[in-house]
Amino acid sequence: MTEPLLRAKMLTKHFVTPRTAQTVKAVNGVSFDMFAGKTVGMVGESGSGKSTVGRMVVRLLKPTQGSVAFRGQDISLLPDRAVRRLRVDLQMVFQDPWSALNPRMRVKRIIQEPLLLHSKLSSSERSDRAEEIARSVHLNTDLLTRFPGELSGGQLQRVCIARAIATNPALIVLDEPTSSLDLSVRAGILDLLQELRENTGAAMLFISHDLGTVRLVSDHILVLYLGHIIESGPMNKVFDEPAHPYTQTLLSAHLPADPHADLHRHLLDGEIPSPIDMPPGCPFSTRCPLVREDCRTALPPMVDIDDGAQRAACIRIPEGTNQVNC
Ligand SMILES: Nc1ncnc2c1ncn2[C@@H]1O[C@H](COP(=O)(O)OP(=O)(O)O)[C@@H](O)[C@H]1O
Ligand SMILES: [Mg+2]
DSSP: OOOOSEEEEEEEEEEEOTTTOOEEEEEEEEEEEEOTTOEEEEEOOTTSSHHHHHHHHTTSSOOSEEEEEETTEEOTTOOHHHHHHHTTTEEEEOSOHHHHSOTTSOHHHHHHHHHHHHOOOOHHHHHHHHHHHHHHTTOOGGGGGSOGGGSOHHHHHHHHHHHHHTTOOSEEEEESTTTTSOHHHHHHHHHHHHHHHHHHOOEEEEEESOHHHHHHHOSEEEEEETTEEEEEEEHHHHHHSOOSHHHHHHHHTOOTTOTTSOOGGGSOSSOOOOTTSOOSSOTTTTTOTTOOGGGGTSOOOOEEETTTTEEEOOTTGGGTOOOOOO
16 A cells, blocks of 8 residues: 555644633544545534644644654654745645735745745746746736735635645645635636646645535545544545434535535534533534434544445444434
8 A cells, every 4th residue: 555645643632722721622633644646625614623633734733642744754743943844845725815925925926935935946947937836826927916915815815826836745735725715716716726636746635614615626535523533535435425424414415516505504403512611422422313322421433334445433333323314
């Protein structure tokens, strides 16, 4: 089997809020692998810990526990100086392109910035490369001399993506890259991501609360709930035969006719519990239609389904009583 490009092992992040000294258990023992040229889609409701996982993967955040091995090296505890060198290979695109870009910098300079920091290109080579990258994200090169304030949301997100791919990174985390954009421009950005997935060979971690979006771009899916992966597997397998009651419920709200629809409003009844006050046992037990007493006693382990490519954490799976009638 090929070695993973990145291996996250039991990643955990607990934030202690300074004012109230409460512990927010944002991420609780998340493990997954990423491979070159493959996209992992991470889906979960707001507050489930997606962004925190993404930030740990590119080492914008240190885990409380667990490790991130990139090309076999644990980067989770590297000193910041060494992390700067990693930036060439590990990049992130954020949800809100308006706040991600320096409003006083021209677009061309923004795209060149990573090259300035991480390459030895001459100024004219950098300029040529910036134009080349702009074209590869289908950004009109006339816009290169503009400031971010003069661009639309979709154009700004293209600038963010251009900046992220400037150094030919090995891995890109895309944190809800289309969520803050108008519906009309989302499809264009998703098409671009598809193109990059085919052309760059980079591994991508695509984060979204929207299953329809994740489905369009991912090879493998991780379903996150209260900082736990409750199901993972090949995209088609999880979509066709979801094993965890949570995944089944999510999918039942899925409207296949419109892959760009925002599904968040169709999600389950009731609120996701607070990561400050985690329920004992299965994190989904407070909302699960199939809950029974022993779900509340211990955290269910991930169990293999079929050949183990798909896995899910529900004690009903080995008994075959995990199907929700939805
Ligand atoms: N810096 C922080 N300090 C305290 N709590 C945080 C911090 N960052 C995130 N959280 C909390 O961690 C949980 C997970 O957040 P996040 O990773 O942003 O989830 P998602 O991206 O899935 O919406 C949330 O309850 C959020 O409020
Ligand atoms: Mg987020």
